[in-house]
Amino acid sequence: MAKGNDQYVQNITPQSEDFSRWYIDVIQKADLMDYAPVRGCIVFKPDGYELWEACQRELDRRFKETGHRNAYFPLFIPESFFEKEKEHVEGFNPELPWVTEAGGEKLEERLAVRPTSETVIGHMYARWIQSYRDLPVKINQWANVVRWEKRTLPFLRTSEFLWQEGHTAHATAEEAESETRMILDLYTDFVEGVLAIPVYRGQKTPSEKFAGAVHTYSIEAMMKDGKALQAGTSHYMGQNFAKGFDIQYLDRDNTLKHVFTTSWGVSTRILGAIIMVHGDDRGLALPPLIAPKQVVIIPIGPKKERDRVVAHAAALHQQLADRNIRVTMDDREDLSPGWKFNEYEMRGIPVRLEIGPRDMEKGQVVLVRRDTGEKLFVPEGELTERLPRLLEEIQHNMFDKAKKFRDDHSHVAHSMEELTHIVRDQKGFALAGWCGDEVCEKAVKEQAGATSRNIPFDPPETLSTCVSCGKSAAHSVWFAKAY
Amino acid sequence: MAKGNDQYVQNITPQSEDFSRWYIDVIQKADLMDYAPVRGCIVFKPDGYELWEACQRELDRRFKETGHRNAYFPLFIPESFFEKEKEHVEGFNPELPWVTEAGGEKLEERLAVRPTSETVIGHMYARWIQSYRDLPVKINQWANVVRWEKRTLPFLRTSEFLWQEGHTAHATAEEAESETRMILDLYTDFVEGVLAIPVYRGQKTPSEKFAGAVHTYSIEAMMKDGKALQAGTSHYMGQNFAKGFDIQYLDRDNTLKHVFTTSWGVSTRILGAIIMVHGDDRGLALPPLIAPKQVVIIPIGPKKERDRVVAHAAALHQQLADRNIRVTMDDREDLSPGWKFNEYEMRGIPVRLEIGPRDMEKGQVVLVRRDTGEKLFVPEGELTERLPRLLEEIQHNMFDKAKKFRDDHSHVAHSMEELTHIVRDQKGFALAGWCGDEVCEKAVKEQAGATSRNIPFDPPETLSTCVSCGKSAAHSVWFAKAY
């Protein structure tokens, strides 16, 4: 068993050796995706898509609980729509795929395949919103979007990806701003509470905000290679799109006013974050709250005892399923227990339950934690009570571990030299003072290879001088290399 | 109240006057959709999308229970893929939109926006399937697809629509064929059991089958104007796609064999069927099992009693929600009860619950059925027990009513004259004998304006002569005008 074990792990490149290679090894071995025959596109295989479905369920419930409803807008957007918001067209034009022919004819106006839906939704909102009575409008869309990326990486940056995009319209700036912040809280609750990924919450610098937004909030997570991944964004648009698309309402005072809009999104790149925050040299590790399967039961023992053990394991399976624990069983005869142990560790199932003839005699089962490798001998009578507690404990432990890693790799930089050292050698995030000038932000990028992640709401320290020019700092900013 | 009532109904064109106009009136008034700024595309507004979400939940559960898993394949399909299955390319080429430019450059190979995913899935299956151990593969995809239609109609025929497409691969023809039939049963169970729409089950004639299939099964529903709507299809592909895309497996006997594939789909056109089978001159009527809201509570009474009544209604609301009844309440002050009655009848909510001060004194509530208009006075103590039974009764009654309508409008045609009379004047389905020659099928189309719907598994009668040429009939076929 030990041999098969080691052999298996050898098939995954160690993180310390080559993190990018490790990532690709894991997602392919865990059967999450495959490359599609279209440049920069991937296929979400069942195990990968199931993880996205789990994310969808969690997010969708939260959207609905906070008064949002789902709708669906068209995939194609007429070229002229992009001209209506200047920054927006500049931001997205280079990445657009264009439909120029359809139904055997050349189209009069080119149609973009949506990179995001602000424009077409703005057009519809202008039709739907007439009076203050129509406000607020709070709609979310689950959809595929396309951005023709030059360099792609499975889940993290693909030409086509899946996401949700929320679009709301409000009577006042305050209400729109408050929606933007509420959604950032909702995302935080999901990413920290369900995915066990700690995030830095803050505001994007002007150069990093969404094309067309007044400002953008983001949650930023740290991967195990010290790089940042933007896990969710929430944009306050002010009246930019309302003016571009003429979204006006007749207010109580009988005057026409432009609405204030927001948009916000989480995409399938979040799958990359789950993998790169929790995964290790043995493969995936899934937090119990998001794991499609939380427990895998593996019956063990000599051939002659097999039927008895499997029947017993099946009864345990039923017992756990009845308690709404997401459980699966692998009783295949032609595969060794050792192979199965490795397989399900690699697939990241939080708990393995082993049961054999000797355990049955003792009236116990063996539980093995994916997060710590710890082995627990649990009396069968206590199983349905212990297991939910154990899953909760694993959930918290995975968050704590990820937070410790992130905190250990987050440092304050008082100079460009320190910043470079933190980002390049220590492989982490650097908090640094920034005067607010885009030139200094660019200088950090050129010298340290790091981009500004966000201006945190609660910086661990407030810095007084700009890390680049030495002038007075307007903000303390997280800088990091980023996916 | 009676006045507001009549006034409201006047806004919907009666079905008897102009069925098409009625349909558009209803879907717009019930706020299910709006026209998009792209030719032939619509926006699924929240109430329309919610109905699709309800369909998705019901279907998705059934797919998973029968061993299917969801995945996601790319939106774009390289042009060369379409050449690999001859019938398929001929069937879909005229309807394809083409992406010819992306990321600022002209593409070397044009990319079609998927009209269906057999080709790209065939390509992936060829990579994934190597051994008999890899079979069967049973995958479903929820996706948007595009077919550039010349004449469009909301939900029923739009250039972009939403659907699920199942794609399976099997070792034997028998297994694939049995999958195709099992899915048709699953669709029947959903459409008849949940949507309360009776269907004729059968096989498509060769000229009406899916482009590339060996044969296609369908379920056909009758709309209230006597026209047919294909509510779901299940295709047996034989080895056509396996050969086109080289999907081979090494069998137990150590020889390479092509797999047998199937595909099957239900799309958002099913929403059109729900509307056109159950709707009436008052608007939508939703079967309880699919209705996003099953009961609407409307508190009634003079202003001074308002608070007391609303508080009581809110308690009832909670009571019903606790029993998993999908309930909503409208306690808006500025709208009259009469307006609300019409509004929710128009939106098709199966049961209205009225409660006023006098009802409270009597310890009763008033229930009004959407399907029959019947008023029931129910003691409050019996409500949580009576209501689920009532919803069940409404569900069955709606199916029975639809079935009676369909049966009353289904007739046997022994001659082309009879067939034409049935389809044109009686506005219904005609069962007729058919020799199997495409020429005769075309003759029916030209003379009666009807297409063959399917060759039913259990025809109510077996006809011996072809309705067109008078030769011996090979099949009894349902003919009808169709959406």
Ligand SMILES: [Zn+2]
């Ligand atoms: Zn500076």
Ligand SMILES: [Zn+2]
């Ligand atoms: Zn004939």
